Amino acid sequence: xxxxxxxxxxxxxxxxxxxxxxxxxxxxxxxxxxxxxxxxxxxxxxxxxxxxxxxxxxxxxxxxxxxxxxxxxxxxxxxxxxxxxxxxxxxxxxxxxxxxxxxxxxxxxxxxxxxxxxxxxxxxxxxxxxxxxxxxxxxxxxxxxxxxxxxxxxxxxxxxxxxxxxxxxxxxxxxxxxxxxxxxxxxxxxxxxxxxxxxxxxxxxxxxxxxxxxxxxxxxxxxxxxxxxxxxxxxxxxxxxxxxxxxxxxxxxxxxxxxxxxxxxxxxxxxxxxxxxxxxxxxxxxxxxxxxxxxxxxxxxxxxxxxxxxxxxxxxxxxxxxxxxxxxxx
Amino acid sequence: xxxxxxxxxxxxxxxxxxxxxxxxxxxxxxxxxxxxxxxxxxxxxxxxxxxxxxxxxxxxxxxxxxxxxxxxxxxxxxxxxxxxxxxxxxxxxxxxxxxxxxxxxxxxxxxxxxxxxxxxxxxxxxxxxxxxxxxxxxxxxxxxxxxxxxxxxxxxxxxxxxxxxxxxxxxxxxxx
Numbered sequence: 001x002x003x004x005x006x007x008x009x010x011x012x013x014x015x016x017x018x019x020x021x022x023x024x025x026x027x028x029x030x031x032x033x034x035x036x037x038x039x040x041x042x043x044x045x046x047x048x049x050x051x052x053x054x055x056x057x058x059x060x061x062x063x064x065x066x067x068x069x070x071x072x073x074x075x076x077x078x079x080x081x082x083x084x085x086x087x088x089x090x091x092x093x094x095x096x097x098x099x100x101x102x103x104x105x106x107x108x109x110x111x112x113x114x115x116x117x118x119x120x121x122x123x124x125x126x127x128x129x130x131x132x133x134x135x136x137x138x139x140x141x142x143x144x145x146x147x148x149x150x151x152x153x154x155x156x157x158x159x160x161x162x163x164x165x166x167x168x169x170x171x172x173x174x175x176x177x178x179x180x181x182x183x184x185x186x187x188x189x190x191x192x193x194x195x196x197x198x199x200x201x202x203x204x205x206x207x208x209x210x211x212x213x214x215x216x217x218x219x220x221x222x223x224x225x226x227x228x229x230x231x232x233x234x235x236x237x238x239x240x241x242x243x244x245x246x247x248x249x250x251x252x253x254x255x256x257x258x259x260x261x262x263x264x265x266x267x268x269x270x271x272x273x274x275x276x277x278x279x280x281x282x283x284x285x286x287x288x289x290x291x292x293x294x295x296x297x298x299x300x301x302x303x304x305x306x307x308x309x310x311x312x313x314x315x316x317x318x319x320x321x322x323x324x325x326x327x328x329x330x
Numbered sequence: 331x332x333x334x335x336x337x338x339x340x341x342x343x344x345x346x347x348x349x350x351x352x353x354x355x356x357x358x359x360x361x362x363x364x365x366x367x368x369x370x371x372x373x374x375x376x377x378x379x380x381x382x383x384x385x386x387x388x389x390x391x392x393x394x395x396x397x398x399x400x401x402x403x404x405x406x407x408x409x410x411x412x413x414x415x416x417x418x419x420x421x422x423x424x425x426x427x428x429x430x431x432x433x434x435x436x437x438x439x440x441x442x443x444x445x446x447x448x449x450x451x452x453x454x455x456x457x458x459x460x461x462x463x464x465x466x467x468x469x470x471x472x473x474x475x476x477x478x479x480x481x482x483x484x485x486x487x488x489x490x491x492x493x494x495x496x497x498x499x500x501x502x503x504x505x506x
Contacts, residue, residue: 038352042357289348
């Protein structure tokens with residue numbers, strides 16, 4: 001027999017998460033434009049509504065009413081599929097992220113996560129690998145040299161940085177002794193892993209930035225070399241999906257960083273959900289801040305940094321963490 | 331140590347951007363705030379009047395000859411007192427490049443550049459300004475100057491009768 005109540009609860013959680021994440025993505029775009037503008041001594045969007053608060057709405061209307069063009073030489077079905085892949089894989093990752101301690105309503109304990117997988121870390125890593133298909137297929141299906149170059153760059157970059165990201169998570173799993181994200185958060189009761197293993201945090205943060213294809217790792221869409229990279233040929237809402245996917249991805253990766261290294265919902269005084277939101281927004285702000293600060297890396301610099309520095313460092317870190325843990329536990 | 335230099339070069343910019351994020355933006359919010367252009371700013375062209383209220387333009391065609399894009403056209407005429415004027419005077423601002431050569435060519439200070447830059451139109455035919463649109467009721471950059479009080483044929487004073495003028499010379503007295 002199916003427990004209809006738990007199905008209903010999952011649906012409610014899904015709807016809530018969709019609403020919150022999509023709204024956050026829309027306003028993250030606005031926040032990014034505003035913050036970048038202030039860092040460059042401009043005002044940013046402030047014409048649509050008070051303080052430009054309706055700007056995301058105006059953007060959506062613009063994107064929806066724009067001409068939707070599919071190039072004549074494009075691989076039609078892949079071309080249509082790619083933006084969806086980019087956005088959906090980003091959204092799906094949120095299923096395993098615990099955003100609050102379990103709540104008890106009417107004597108029933110409800111975990112504040114859509115699905116507490118016992119292999120949550122692997123699920124997240126798998127989905128973030130799938131996300132590259134959006135970039136690669138979009139770049140390949142467009143049948144344009146810039147798109148293809150962007151797609152190839154995206155592929156190469158994601159493969160390189162996936163490795164160091166996975167390796168940076170190994171110490172976390174070692175310390176928490178679990179693949180479940182809820183357990184990882186609970187293992188940080190005493191100290192967040194940011195404090196106990198700052199090297200892993202640094203490697204993870206850098207890899208995550210590369211993973212989300214944001215400045216200074218935005219070479220798949222480097223404007224001044226390859227027009228707009230993999231989404232050169234996209235217009236209207238298809239481009240919008242890529243765009244929104246990037247920001248959903250940013251939220252996901254901020255949440256994941258929060259869960260793995262900043263102690264998730266744990267924090268004094270304030271309720272768990274508030275702490276979680278504050279931490280996610282802080283990491284998102286750091287991403288935006290970094291975009292306003294650092295210039296784009298050259299392609300070979302990116303590869304050198306990934307393969308010759310980050311991955312060896314992550315490997316050494318895994319070894320050292322493992323040795324220290326073994327020693328501590330006798 | 332290059333690695334220390336690299337770390338410093340990566341960290342310091344974060345402080346710079348954060349510091350600048352709290353400074354006042356330099357943007358001028360255009361329709362609400364407007365920048366006062368300098369007095370010699372070259373925008374809409376005007377036809378000025380002399381302090382006695384007469385039109386300064388003597389329809390000499392020098393401005394239209396100087397104009398590199400040929401956007402000035404006019405027809406000269408002569409009043410009963412011998413004063414020349416433009417029967418019609420037309421500037422096509424859709425074509426004008428605001429180079430100011432017409433104002434430099436003008437011998438009577440009639441045609442001048444004004445700092446009024448806000449005159450966009452929906453249709454380019456509306457950018458064609460006739461004499462009535464160009465004429466203003468002041469002297470522009472020089473409110474004192476009246477061409478006919480310094481030179482020209484006897485409109486204000488008899489010929490050669492202005493203060494800084496000599497009477498006409500009988501050319502035959504110059505012969506050896």
